[in-house]
Amino acid sequence: MANPHCILIGTTKGVFLHDATGGLSGPHCDGAPINHVIGDGEQLWAAGGDDWLGRGVWRSDDRGASWTRFDAGLSLGVPRSKGSGHWAARAMRSTSG
Amino acid sequence: MKPANIFISRDNGESWSLVEGLAHHPSRPQWMPGGAGLTLHTILHDPDASERLWVGVSTAGVFFTEDGGQTWVPRNRGTRMDYAPPEHSYPEVGQCVHNLVRAPGAGDVLYQQNHCGMYRSDDGGQAWVSIEDGLPSSFGFPVAVDPGDPDTAWYFPLNGDSKGRFPPEARPAVWRTRDRGASWQPLRNGLPERAHFTVLRQAMCAAPGGALYFGTNTGSLFSSQNAGDSWDESLRHLPTILSVEVAPEA
Secondary structure, three states: OOOOOOEEEEEOOEEEEEOOOOOEEEEEHHHOOEEEEEEEOOEEEEEEEEOOOEEEEEEEOOOOOOOEEEOEOOOOOOOOOOOOOEEEOOOEEEOOO | OOOOOOEEEOOOOOEOEEOHHHHOOOOHHHOOOEOOEOEEEEEEEEOOEEEEEEEEEEOOEEEEEOOOOOOOEEOOOOOOOOOOOHHHOOOOOOOOEEEEEEOOOOOEOEEEEEOOEEEEEOEOOOOOEEOOOOOOOOEEEEEEEEOOEEEEEEEEEEOOOOOOOOOHHHOOOEEEEOOOOOOOEEEOOOOOOOOOOOOOOEOEEEEOOOEEEEEOOOOOEEEEOOOOOOOEEEEOOOOOEEEEEEOOOO
């Protein structure tokens, strides 16, 4: 059944998108376990990974059609940071929207 | 993530830095891993002040910063640990928070699902009050709040941490309050009469206009467009669902 929203679904085997027409796409994000996927304006963000892939953040700039994985700095013992921006943990939260 | 930490990016996600204010919090030696490890699983922020953040750590509790992560204070007063000796049931840190949401509007109204109870705070977590009276269990994972009404929230109680983690009596229900936790109503219309699924930590969300969605560890997505009064199974046979959110309008 169609819903009036595009639903972002994080699963143990990647991200699935259930759009307002009832369509389903996925798995996205390399099929990696995704703990949380959120939308922020035109961008979508997913955070996850596992012991084999390592932790990562995936970003889509085209509402889920394609995704890019980033992991630079997502390890322990890196320099201190200040200021606002995007926050990553096991969950995701953007402070820009 | 495990072990519990938070990272920040200032270049649109392409690189990340550890937030050391939490990584080196003075209480950190007291943090103990929960059943899923020592995880930081929930991040909230004040939409009007992005330097104000709350995080949930299992099992360390809720922590708050108002300087963009440089310093953090525990926000656990009033949340209990049933698994601790009675004289240690309300410590400053160590609680097993499961999920947090921030209500819309002025003030810092928060709702919390804990390993040991459901709670509301009217002051950003400085003090929590139990709102579990009337619910069939004190245990669960998700909580959602109406984006247009801070008095309306939904929980999905499970039967307990060591009893299978499925709905009490295997009768699935989303429980709704419209009065900030003073009273509760079970919402079952359209849900299976019997089921043994779990709804995981981030797997329930609300959207404006009464839309409510939750996903199960058995791969079903349930949808309501009337604040939970009735439900449809929109999807089934997905992998285990860990999170459900609504994308912003195009």
